[in-house]
Amino acid sequence: MNKLLFGVIVSFKKEAYIVLGTLAFILFLPLIAVVVISNAGVAAVSQALVAINPVTHLVEIFDSKGNKIDERELSTAWPIKGTITDTFGSFGGFRVNLGLGSHTAIDIGANAGTPITPFAKGKVVMVDNLGNTACGLSVRVDHGGNVESLYCHMSKTNATLQQEVKPGDVIGYVGSTGVSTGNHVHFQVNVHGIPVNPRTFMVGEPNG
Numbered sequence: 001m002n003k004l005l006f007g008v009i010v011s012f013k014k015e016a017y018i019v020l021g022t023l024a025f026i027l028f029l030p031l032i033a034v035v036v037i038s039n040a041g042v043a044a045v046s047q048a049l050v051a052i053n054p055v056t057h058l059v060e061i062f063d064s065k066g067n068k069i070d071e072r073e074l075s076t077a078w079p080i081k082g083t084i085t086d087t088f089g090s091f092g093g094f095r096v097n098l099g100l101g102s103h104t105a106i107d108i109g110a111n112a113g114t115p116i117t118p119f120a121k122g123k124v125v126m127v128d129n130l131g132n133t134a135c136g137l138s139v140r141v142d143h144g145g146n147v148e149s150l151y152c153h154m155s156k157t158n159a160t161l162q163q164e165v166k167p168g169d170v171i172g173y174v175g176s177t178g179v180s181t182g183n184h185v186h187f188q189v190n191v192h193g194i195p196v197n198p199r200t201f202m203v204g205e206p207n208g
């Protein structure tokens, strides 16, 4: 075969592998999210994507191949002070009855109108003032490094798109909008768009 042509084919193959590899990575993640999370294996996925380093006490973020891609400090800034009413990964009777998968967040109950603050600094990338989804009125914050947090069931949002926010800033207020059985905040953290255990990022308890 013509050497030049062979070289072109080889380099094309290489590129194809990179493209396919990237596609597989993108396709694989939602597959983990759907298959494993629906089978209540959320904790295993969570631990593969984010974990505390026992030596440095930093939160380490991994990609799907187990490579560390980022690290950050633990946070003491729970979104609200309150009582945990549902944990990450729970798969209780009412979830089965309602046809819901296992819980993708930590629920913290508090009085309606309690101010909600982001657990870490970041930029507001979604403000839902219509609340037509299960999440209800909600705000999503991008913390960089493929980490996002989501706060659901608000009675009122108090953030604007692209707003830079930090712990202490009020982004909304506790409510019971969307699919909710009482006043609480559904505090969800996504890594690569996949829900992980928010507790991995947090120190202490939300009840102060």
Ligand SMILES: [Zn+2]
Pocket (backbone or CB within 6 Å): 086, 103, 105, 106, 107, 185, 186, 187
């Ligand atoms: Zn919840």
